[in-house]
Amino acid sequence: MTDTSDEKFRLEVRSWLDAHLVGEFAALRGLGGPGRDHQAHEERLAWNRLLAEHGWTGLGWPTEYGGRGLSIAQQVIFHEEYARSDAPATVNHLGEQLLGPTLIAFGTPEQKERFLPTILSVEELWCQGYSEPGAGSDLASVSTRARLDGDEWVVDGQKIWTSMAHLSDWIFVLARTEAGSSRQAGLSFLLVPLDQPGIEVRPIEQLTGGSEFNEVFFTGARTSADLVVGEVGDGWKVAMALLGFERGVSTLGQQVGFQRELGDLVSVATGNGAADDPLVASRLERLRIELEVMRVNALRSLGSPAAGAESIAKLVWANWHQRLGELAMDVLGPSGLLLEPDADRWQRLFLFSRADTIYGGSDEIQKNILAERVLGLPREPKGSPSAQEARA
The missing domain is CATH 1.20.140.10 (Butyryl-CoA Dehydrogenase, subunit A, domain 3)
Incomplete structure (x- = not known):
């Protein structure tokens, strides 16, 4: 039986979109998304902030953090209606859908107070610093390092395939903070401001003509010592939890x-x-x-x-x-x-x-995960990157 409250909510979403995807915003229909995130960024940012003003961000976040606290069914309804209206792709998916829930789960009260409101209002945009030239699918082999220097972390290394880094304000970074550590051990999850002398962002031109992916170089980049999410050295747990929200x-x-x-x-x-x-x-x-x-x-x-x-x-x-x-x-x-x-x-x-x-x-990693964790099949030989990642 159909829940009448859910159907009422569906009509609310549909009516709001019909009323607001007009004028300058009507021209944004269908823009953005994978392979097209370079399209009309500033205009889509304005649209995303309009969504925020009317309470259409943080739909599943708890109300105590400024969210709507909607049920899973209502969140599904919103995303279905949003897609059916051909509304433009939002510009802060990584902040709202990934980092926000991660901060709610693992962040300190100070981190939540500092970052959650600006994620909801789309005032600050975020990107993800996971993959590296030698650690794409094998994420546990990241080599970007961070060391404490007084009350700041000093970050050195390189990230790649960083979506929209050239248009973001902050980046969440998986970095090795324990010298001599390897694999999942000794990693920490850091929040790093992008607008500083120690960071260089280089867009990567794609076959499609866009440049939504970037290389990000850290050379003595700094961030506050209290901007580590979760415990120092426990970054793998936080990073994997974030991917679960994806x-x-x-x-x-x-x-x-x-x-x-x-x-x-x-x-x-x-x-x-x-x-x-x-x-x-x-x-x-x-x-x-x-x-x-x-x-x-x-x-x-x-x-x-x-x-x-x-x-x-x-x-x-x-x-x-x-x-x-x-x-x-x-x-x-x-x-x-x-x-x-x-x-x-x-x-x-x-x-x-x-x-x-x-x-x-990658497909190879997903198949290894299913084979080893679900079907209980023998693990691949230790040398293969896909086997290493499947164990992570």
Whole structure:
């Protein structure tokens, strides 16, 4: 039976979006998101701050920290309606969806008081300092170091693939704070301001033409000694907890976005005659069925999380999205090979989706996690990076 309060909330969300995605904000529909985060950043920032003014940030945060304290069902409803309205991607996902819940769980009262309000109001933007040139999938081998110098941490090292660092104010950094330590031991989770002489941010130009990823170099960068989240040396626990927040209710909104992409591709295939090919028609229908199965599994996982559910979900949606991009190129035919002057929507989808099975934990890592932690199969030989990460 449908909960009438949830349906009332759905109408509230839909009505608000209809009333506010107008005028200058109407032009932002569909902008932003993976592979397109460079689009209309300042305009999307203004939109995100409007959301904050009307109480549409921190939906699942406890009310004592300024959040709405909404149920999981209501959070799902918001993300579904947000995606259906084609509203632009928000600009502070890492702050609101990842760091905020992490500070609520592990932060000191002072850290919560300092940072949670500016995350909610979208006054300060955050990025994530995890991956390094030699520690991408094997996150436990990070070599960025931090040492105490009086009342400050001094940070030296390099991070890479740092989304939106060039437009962020702060970065949360996994750094090695215990000399001689290795793997998960001796790591700490630090909050570091980006606007300082000891930090250099270098954007990385992508095949899609954007530069949302960056290299971040730390050379004697400093942050206050009290800006370590959790205990010193216990950063691995905090970092893994943060990643657990990454795949939450917003995945349902992601799937609504996938549904729109698939529907639009069906329209293209129908318009140019590609859908008359039985093989193309079959592939389109298969993607539709798989997407519905994804939705059912996502809802089931939210209600009763099972071991390995996050890894299964990542494997499924990443490979589904890649197949969508591949099919888009087949639907476009020879015109899909032309870049004039920039990649169009479908070309960007195809190119960026090649990374879907790598970032956020590669396919190999997800399969190792499922094999070892869920199925109880023997571990891979110690030498392989994927085996090391699966043990982390």
